[in-house]
Each structure stands twice: as C-alpha cells, then as structure tokens.
Amino acid sequence: MKNREQILETLTKILVEEFEIDEGDISLNASLYDELDLDSIDAVDLVIKLQQITGKKIHPETFKAVRTVDDVVSAIEALVTAE
Template identity: 70%
Template sequence: MQSREQIYDMLCSILVDEFEIEPADISLDSTLYDELDLDSIDAVDLVIKLQQLTGKKIQPEEFKSVRTVNDVVNAIDGLMQQ
C-alpha cells in the first residue's frame, strides 16, 4: 500500500522523466492540461505508465474528470484501496 506522498513522488518522477516537465513546475494544484501542457495523447501515455507501475487497471472514464496533479493522486490512491 502506497501513501499519498509516495503516489505523488511516483507521479512527479513520471512527469519529469517521460514528459520533460521541470520539477519546480509540479505541485498538487498544477493543472495537467494548462500548466503542465499535457495533451490527450500524453494523458493516455500517463495512464499506461501508471497502470504499469501500480499493476492496476485504470478505467478511462475514471480519468476523464482528472484535471490536476492532486486529482491523479486521488484517483491512484482510490485504485490502490481496492
């Protein structure tokens, strides 16, 4: 079971390594599409990477409402609770 902090750290690593986002630009309040400049293809790549790391199947509809880094942390935390 991962803590929310561990999930956040994992997510930050993905955003930095895979999407070349500056660590200083990432916070819980950062919006994925506006501030971090991800597009829909990046979002799909992010979901795939999160599935690989968590070993959990992520339903696309669960991620449709995700807008911020905190939303992603909440979604992954919820998946890990199942």
C-alpha cells in the same frame, strides 16, 4: 505505492522523466493541461505508465474527470487502496 506522498513522488518522477516537465512546476494544484502542457495523448501515455507501476487496470472514465496533479494522486490512491 501506498500513501499520497509516495504516489505524488512516483507521479512527479514520471512527469519529469517521461514528459520532460520541470519538477518545480509540479504541485498538487497544477493543472495537467494548462500548466503542465499535457495533451490527450500524453494523458493516455500517463495512464499506461501508471497502470504498469500499479499493476491495476485504470478505466478511462476514471481519468476523464482528472484535471490537476491532485486529481491524479486521488485516483491512484483510490485504485491502490481498493484491494
């Protein structure tokens, strides 16, 4: 997972498989909480999944500001390129 497209692809797969979100609802501008109906527990589960995939520790502060799918992609991109 190196570029934004791959990160979005992986994130979409997780949202569809783990959270049963309709792939058609997932876009960069989609709000995780309002449009995709994630709650705080889902957000924690998502962070854990992303940590497993990236092999990186994701700090909770990083995800506090995350509101949209694009925010998640940007946060993961920053994480994986910070090597």
